[in-house]
Amino acid sequence: MKTVLINCSPKKRFCASQYFLFLQKLFTGGKKVSEKLRNQADHARILDQLKDAQTVVFCLPLYVDGVPSHVLRFMEEMETFCRQNDIHLNVYCIANNGFIEGRQNEPLMQIIENFCSRAGLIWGGGVGIGGGVMLNVTRIVFEIQIGLLVLNTVLSVIQTGVLFPKDLWIDFGENALTLLFFNLGALFYFALMGAAIRKGSYLGKKYTRILIPSFIFILFADIFFIIISLFEGGIFRGWLAKKEPAN
């Protein structure tokens, strides 16, 4: 069984979709092919992969309550391709948005479902995730923690000769478990989607979010954008101003 997992984020790197597909692959059996859809140049290559596949998983960010425009262009081409080649894939979807509520992905899910009806494909359902950007940040934090653990372990060996300093590993374990907890909702539904892909069954539309209270999420989101805007300079260029068109 071949599953094509398509990362539909237009970003070159550090995108949440890449992280979610990495997790989804852990729960998906059979042959897995990862693809990246960023522009029209990717279309032919991805469509070629669909010829002998049984399942496709779209992983995409929510843009203005719907599917990003570059993905719509691919879907139009895929509809024609699947009809011409009598291809009837199972289609699943992982949608993520920057807001806290996973349910805000519902219009996107409906659009993918309607696409399946038009293209003669089998809609398998999907997972809609709120706080996708922040969940991706937990991945980055985890990677930094691993780096620090390795560094501190080396220093510990050099300074004291102890390979497993207890406090260091307990701290790492506590932090890792906290980050894991934030991701539990998404992980649970990725496991269900993996089972649905194996059976070729209907998952339904499942919505989840980063597992922290909304008011904390909003506070962190605002702080996140303040810091980024400070580094990128936007805060000094009329950050919240009602700017007029140049002409």
Add this chain to the structure above:
Amino acid sequence: MVKNEKVILYDVDRQYDDMIASKCDHALAADGKYAHCQGCFGCWTKHPAECFMKDKLQQVCRIIGQANELVIVTENLYGGYSAAVKNVLDRAIGSSTPFSTYRGKQMHHTLRYGKHDLLKVVVYGDITEAEKNTFRYLVERNAINEGHARSEVVFIEDLAELEGVL
């Protein structure tokens, strides 16, 4: 700031340009001759209300953001906007700010240009009942997201009806 402005965003053939221009203060033709959003958030964090890509959509968020009445004319695509129209909307997120707030009991971004009156969407082309329902829901969500007090979706069977509904 110019308010009370009616803006029409459309993807129909250029033969309708003059008619559409006569019905609004600013007409935006979604002709597909521009790049899609790269998801960089630079229009929030680096050059506010401006895209880093120097094409005709570079400041489109300022035009859409100032529209008190936004009318979108689009071909149906799976119960949503055509790719050309969606491209313009994706490139216009600078009409909001990176800060968060609650509208309609859900999290959204605060509005750079304040609230608007009407969001009206005119849909043409082949469409199923399921797609109509998706479109109604999508526009309702867009209206909350972009701060429109009212929203309306009109389905037309023929473009000959277009002038009458604008």
